[in-house]
Amino acid sequence: xxxxxxxxxxxxxxxxxxxxxxxxxxxxxxxxxxxxxxxxxxxxxxxxxxxxxxxxxxxxxxxxxxxxxxxxxxxxxxxxxxxxxxxxxxxxxxxxxxxxxxxxxxxxxxxxxxxxxxxxxxxxxxxxxxxxxxxxxxxxxxxxxxxxxxxxxxxxxxxxxxxxxxxxxxxxxxxxxxxxxxxxxxxxxxxxxxxxxxxxxxxxxxxxxxxxxxxxxxxxxxxxxxxxxxxxxxxxxxxxxx
Numbered sequence: 001x002x003x004x005x006x007x008x009x010x011x012x013x014x015x016x017x018x019x020x021x022x023x024x025x026x027x028x029x030x031x032x033x034x035x036x037x038x039x040x041x042x043x044x045x046x047x048x049x050x051x052x053x054x055x056x057x058x059x060x061x062x063x064x065x066x067x068x069x070x071x072x073x074x075x076x077x078x079x080x081x082x083x084x085x086x087x088x089x090x091x092x093x094x095x096x097x098x099x100x101x102x103x104x105x106x107x108x109x110x111x112x113x114x115x116x117x118x119x120x121x122x123x124x125x126x127x128x129x130x131x132x133x134x135x136x137x138x139x140x141x142x143x144x145x146x147x148x149x150x151x152x153x154x155x156x157x158x159x160x161x162x163x164x165x166x167x168x169x170x171x172x173x174x175x176x177x178x179x180x181x182x183x184x185x186x187x188x189x190x191x192x193x194x195x196x197x198x199x200x201x202x203x204x205x206x207x208x209x210x211x212x213x214x215x216x217x218x219x220x221x222x223x224x225x226x227x228x229x230x231x232x233x234x235x236x237x238x239x240x241x242x
Contacts, residue, residue: 038136043090043103051090052080054100057125065161066123068181089144093133101128104137106145116151122164135167142171146188155184 043051055066055076063071071079083090087110093102102124109117120141122134145153155173157164159182165175168184175184 102133106141
């Protein structure tokens with residue numbers, strides 16, 4: 001599979017911050033360039049800890065927008081523990097440090113008569129905003145929902161959550177406001193062959209990206225360890241010659 005060169009550079013530089021001295025600004029700029037294609041991973045039960053860390057980093061205001069109330073740490077953890085990864089789908093975007101910086105929850109309605117409906121929720125850490133990650137996750141969720149036969153996607157959000165409602169409106173969703181809360185719904189066309197292929201390609205791309213970042217981080221950690229050893233040897237020689 002052909003991948004963008006900027007993405008390869010970004011993934012390879014994962015973990016390079018461990019080394020000292022810090023890389024030059026030009027290298028850091030290359031490493032932080034946002035690729036045209038954002039790797040989005042499908043998360044499972046083994047990722048509960050990452051999901052929990054991500055949501056707990058949201059401040060009071062962000063939790064209020066995400067959950068509709070200022071969720072406490074205990075309430076956030078309860079939400080994470082109740083996630084049904086077999087029924088629903090959870091997607092995430094990792095940065096170079098393998099930190100979950102954005103995630104989305106696509107919840108499918110359990111009753112048989114509502115199996116063609118799903119609800120979308122998203123959260124993005126402050127330092128990762130302004131890059132369109134929420135929209136990327138929304139588009140990604142639409143593809144997965146269509147392949148599962150979903151014909152209607154719902155977004156329940158506070159009316160002051162303008163970022164989420166803007167994403168929904170741009171996708172063509174109908175938005176109705178009822179005081180402090182708003183409901184948006186988007187009709188989805190049936191999935192075609194290209195939809196299924198796109199889903200497979202995106203999944204493979206995200207997995208390769210994560211593994212490359214993981215290996216790169218381990219490699220840079222190894223080099224950082226060598227730096228410490230060499231530094232100790234140099235200091236020992238210096239003391240011996242003093």
